[in-house]
Amino acid sequence: METFVTAFSEAGALLVSFDRDFLSIVGLSLRVSLSAVALACLIGFPLGAFVALARFPGRGFVILLLNTFMGLPPVVVGLIVFLVLSRAGPLGVLGLLFTPAAMIIAQTILVTPIVAALTRQIVADLWVEYGEHLRSLDAGPVTTLTTLIMDARYSLTTVVLAGFGRAIAEVGAVMIVGGNIDHATRVMTTAIALETSQGNLSTALGLGIVLLLLALTVNAAVQIINTSAGKRAALA
Amino acid sequence: MNILTPILSLPLLLTALLASPASAADSANDGDRALLLGTTTSVENSGLLGPLLDAFHDDTGIEVRAVVRGSGAILQLGRSGDFDVVLVHHPNAEKAFIADGHGAARHLVMTSKFMIIGPAKDPANVRTAPDVAGALARIAGGPFAFISRGDQSGTNAAERSLWAIAGLSPWADRTRWYRETGSGMGATLNMASALSAYTFTESGSWNSFSNRGDLEILFAEGPRLANPYSIIPINPERHDHVAAGAATRLVDWLTGPAGQSFIAGFQIDGTPPFISVR
Incomplete structure (x- = not known):
């Protein structure tokens, strides 16, 4: 019980201390995970919409794959990216192993299927609703896609948040490809793992509380943007 | 533009973050890396x-x-x-x-020094063992719970060679008292602490480990523990x-x-x- 009480005071102390090491860890966590989510959206939104609307052989299998890959184990993705980026691997010459870039690559692979699979479902549902109407207007593929994505924008924000949740919380992939290097590739989750391994359980839990607060802040920011944009749209 | 705000602002913001100079450009290949x-x-x-x-x-x-x-x-x-x-x-x-x-x-x-740590009560009486192999034999004789790294680390290799000197190979015996965590020293010490079990560690990890519970150093002397x-x-x-x-x-x-x-x-x-x- 004592650990829990200490953890809250540790979390508070960390937050008010503005300790440079601590802030750089928080900053790197955000940078890596937000970058991965951005890349995943750039790939996942169009990919999901395409699979929802296009008809091609093997489409059912692609949907099955996308849905399955939502459950990719981070440690397996980490291992694969590690093997590819290792000096002995095919992309070893790039020297990316144990850098933030490697961590962004691994998390992008984890998040992209989540974004693509959820986008596909949302766009497919909307197509059922509006497909007839769009066809009667003789809308081209670009107009159709834009209209559907516009209509789905609030649902897609939730998709982005689901992807962000996955990225910011995982430890398996970033530990393997990043190496948890102090001042270089240490993020919140790997710092928590390190503190736990040193038996500093209340510090580890304190960092965990800070991580949750961080996720809360990001989610709140998105919710505020959404609500105010919704109000403006209603007034327009 | 109003309708576009929620859907476009987030990815744009994120892409701006991604493009920050310190990000993906951290290649380890530059001259004075x-x-x-x-x-x-x-x-x-x-x-x-x-x-x-x-x-x-x-x-x-x-x-x-x-x-x-x-x-x-x-x-x-x-x-x-x-x-x-x-x-x-x-x-x-x-x-x-x-x-x-x-x-x-x-x-x-x-x-540094390898050492056997375990519950302060020391039910296996490791403290009074004549040498480290004898100490391990007393734990196996109980048998009392022993947590091993089981991860091919240097500490794990040293532990196994000492069991071998004692004429034992508990990792091969599928026994219940010998448990391999397959993880680092910290995770292994945390488990030993939670279970009040014996384990094998070294001075660098132990001296700085905080979550000791009732564990103590029980055997740490002898040439084989260097x-x-x-x-x-x-x-x-x-x-x-x-x-x-x-x-x-x-x-x-x-x-x-x-x-x-x-x-x-x-x-x-x-x-x-x-x-x-x-």
Whole structure:
């Protein structure tokens, strides 16, 4: 019980201390995970919409794959990216192993299927609703896609948040490809793992509380943007 | 534009973040990159690693980035050329590493002490054992719960060789009292602490470990419990990308007077976990 009480005071102390090491860890966590989510959206939104609307052989299998890959184990993705980026691997010459870039690559692979699979479902549902109407207007593929994505924008924000949740919380992939290097590739989750391994359980839990607060802040920011944009749209 | 705000603002913001200069451009290939050191959990967990590398940086201007795993894993990564230099404690694996041509030579840097820790009540009476093999035999004789790393780390290799001296191989016997965590020293110590079980560790990890519960050092003396750490630069003839010059400077510094006096002077709560070799 004592650990829990200490953890809250540790979390508070960390937050008010503005300790440079601590802030750089928080900053790197955000940078890596937000970058991965951005890349995943750039790939996942169009990919999901395409699979929802296009008809091609093997489409059912692609949907099955996308849905399955939502459950990719981070440690397996980490291992694969590690093997590819290792000096002995095919992309070893790039020297990316144990850098933030490697961590962004691994998390992008984890998040992209989540974004693509959820986008596909949302766009497919909307197509059922509006497909007839769009066809009667003789809308081209670009107009159709834009209209559907516009209509789905609030649902897609939730998709982005689901992807962000996955990225910011995982430890398996970033530990393997990043190496948890102090001042270089240490993020919140790997710092928590390190503190736990040193038996500093209340510090580890304190960092965990800070991580949750961080996720809360990001989610709140998105919710505020959404609500105010919704109000403006209603007034327009 | 109003309708576009929620859907476009987030990715745009994120892309701007991604494009920040420090991000994906951290390629390790540029001219004066940081030296990449692979080392073991005990060196980091003791708290020695950070200040030691800072002191080296102050003296030479060379920045060192350290990746921490068990010695077996570190040597494996060294074989792939993923490090410039490794600091490990697994003498047999180190000799094989050199024999295979992955490193030119190993240089002794420091030693720490292996030890058996366990519940203060010591039901197996390990404290009074004549030697370390006898102590392990008493735990097996109970049998009393024993937590092993089981991860091919240097500590795990040392533990197994001591069981072998006692004529035992509990990891092969599928017994219930001998449990292999397959993870690092910290996770293993946490489990031993939670279960009040015996385990095998070394002074670097133990001296700085906070979550001890009722565990104590029970057996830590004897020649077989010496734990030597060696530094090996990766052979540049095998991997031409390694920073051989900076690696040699780290070796010279660690084995020279500056590094050795730093190690000798390093203490946790008044106890030095590592012994310098000069």
